[in-house]
Amino acid sequence: MTEYRIQGNTGEWEVVIGLEVHAQVTSESKLFSGSSTGFGAEPNSHVSLVDAAMPGMLPVPNRECLRQAVRTGMAINAQINRWSRFDRKNYFYADLPQGYQISQLYHPIVGEGEIEVTLNEKDPDSPTKKIGIERIHVEQDAGKLMHDQHPTMSFVDLNRSGVALMEIVSRPDISSPQEAGAYLKKLRSILRYVGSCDGNMEQGSMRADVNVSVRKPGGELGTRTETKNVNSIRFMMQAIEYEAQRQVDLIESGGAVVQETRLFDANKMETRSMRSKEDAHDYRYFPDPDLLPVELDDAFLEECRASLPELPDAKRIRYEAMGLTAYNAAVLTAEAETAFWFEDLLAEGVDAKQGSNWLMSELFGALNKTGKTLDESPVNPKQAAELLGLVSDGTISGSISKQVFEIMLETGQAASAIVEEKGLKQTSDTGAIEAEIVKIMAANEDKVAEYRSGKDKLFGFFVGQTMKAMQGKANPQIINDLLKKALG
């Protein structure tokens, strides 16, 4: 990958980045209780006595949350630990009613794995790099605090308290903001394929803690800072740029980086120290006595593996083998929803090349214009397949199909109904086409002469004129054949 260097007064600096990504596990109920995980509910309505940490309440783990963590681990070729354990991470804060978070420090459910990223996923020649994953563990989310509703009080909503998170910890293998962005995108894509997290950063289902340090190229690792809870890929890249430059400036002006927790302020585009007390990180972890160790058996692991979908890298290679360009294959597989849409189209009998070209130019073009996502597409794969079928069986021409598609987008009518109603069927009536050709040749005698004297390029002019006279409905192959005959 391209080398990212910060130019300081004392020479070049390189940046060392590690990411801890918190991904909310897709599940109906919470990690240790039967409360709903639904987003946007009335405050404190999705809270049970377990989530509120009432005395005597005991946690019972949700099988699905463990299953999704294991499937995610398998998707990044990670070691799956058949034996893992929950620990208590002790700290006091108003959003944490238990006074501890149930997490996994010593024995996480997923061990080492890796993710391969490319800096530009749309460029098949872009270099790739493997980013190591140190571990994935499962833990509880905290509640939400609101500070601006009352002069002296903060308000607490525990709806999120106890929702399952996967913490996905990378190795410090990332060496530029661009690589960090590519890593987060790829990770999000994998999570969405697996179905273990919706990857929705705006709603907070995925957020990153960013560890950054700087050093002279190849030198000893510097002291790192951790910027907490960054909730977009763009912000994360900005936070890294700012933080790396700040550290370089600090060191070069004779200061030293302090290991601390920082916040990213998206308005000012800067990171700030959270100035937490020195012993805030004394978490006094110990095994949670309320929970036995997690032991996964063969049947459980087998089901996890069998239920994994084809993942983006494998899909991309298969699409290329089907004859798609590397670019199309990369774009269609980057997001699960695009790949699934494309595959639904193929399942309706559409040719892979025709389908991919149409999807990338016509459908994406139309969605872009109207600012819609694929999920909101007014045309579904079945309807699209009907349209493309009319082109491939010669009923309509490619150019007419664009007109038909526009009408489909507006009215939601079926392609065949539009073709019927507007009389757009392509004609292979050689008599009608020949009659037009005669007229055009008569009206353009000079051009006919030029063509016959060797100006081959004029052929396109005659095709265009004939197609125009036929109102776009003539079969282009037949026009070609007849023109060649007529012009001699």
Add this chain to the structure above:
Amino acid sequence: MSVDKDTVNKIARLSRIAISDAEADKMVGELNGILAWVEQLGEVDVIGVEPMTAVIPNTLRLRDDVVTDGDVRDKVLANAPAKEGSFFGVPKVIE
């Protein structure tokens, strides 16, 4: 293993328990008594013995992913020292 007064004060601070100087002194003695008592276990040779997680053979029970609880806001808020509408109220904790 034993604790000194600084450690006792630190644990108290981390636990958000206010203790007076006199209480801290008393606590040092009590905690060290407890630690010494537990430390007797150190006399047992456990080399090669796996840590035990349950007295009887037992495995972790798991739940199915179904919503079976919640929607008890009034119960949850009933004992709150302060509440405002549907929220718990706590002293402002922003820096």
